[in-house]
Amino acid sequence: MSRFSEDELHTVVSRYEATRAQALTERDEQLRAFHAAGWRPVDLQRVTGYSRETVRQALRPEVRRATNLSRRRTPPRPPVDYRPYGDRKPYVTAETLAALHGPTKGTVTLPRHLDWSGHAEYDLNRPARLASMYKVVLTEASAVEDLHTWLNADLLRRLWPTLWLPPQLRQRWEDAFPELAATRSNAA
Incomplete structure (x- = not known):
């Protein structure tokens, strides 16, 4: 300079x-x-x-x-009481990780209420597709049963440090399960 x-x-x-x-x-x-x-x-x-x-x-x-x-012209300002979407979205959190007994291998097809992309089939043997499925389920689950059906506790712990998640969702899960936050700090 x-x-x-x-x-x-x-x-x-x-x-x-x-x-x-x-x-x-x-x-x-x-x-x-x-x-x-x-x-x-x-x-x-x-x-x-x-x-x-x-x-x-x-x-x-x-x-x-x-x-x-x-x-x-200056862009319009949001209303004073505006909250970002991530703060308003009702993310679902499991009561306990032990209740997560979803599939660990093979190919799964998520139901439409979770994945309406047209690519709802996931080969769990492919790491990228596995991570993608976990992101979709975590962000789109509307009931705890969705989490129990599609997520596996051991896989979630393993994938957690690398999942690309909204910060609000990540914070809610890490508040509920400090062991997930620990996996992130261990990976760093």
Whole structure:
């Protein structure tokens, strides 16, 4: 960072922005000239490869100004009482890990209420598909019976450190079962 100053960086960016703005103005003037000579917007699109919106903004500068103004507005803020989805989702947690007696090998097909992706068949002998199934069951289970049917305590302990889970779900399970949190710290 010491080789270049902030002023030099600002100069580079300013130069780029100035040449970019000039090039955009020249291009738009040329497109308007072609349009005035009888070229239809659809022909300009076809030949230039520009989108319909780009051609529309080139032919009507006031549209570009309005579009750019609307993009610069600050995004709406969430309501004061807003809670992220992960905090509102009713994640299910097992009462005890000992009750988890799901399958450990072979191929299983999850019911539609758990996996509606169209790829609900999982080969438990493939580590990636096994982890994927556990993530789906943990995030989508609506009843403790889903957990008992599809999860296995030993596999859950083994997979826990590597599962990609919403933080709220992970926290709920680790609060209920500190041994899962310990598997994560042991894996690190």
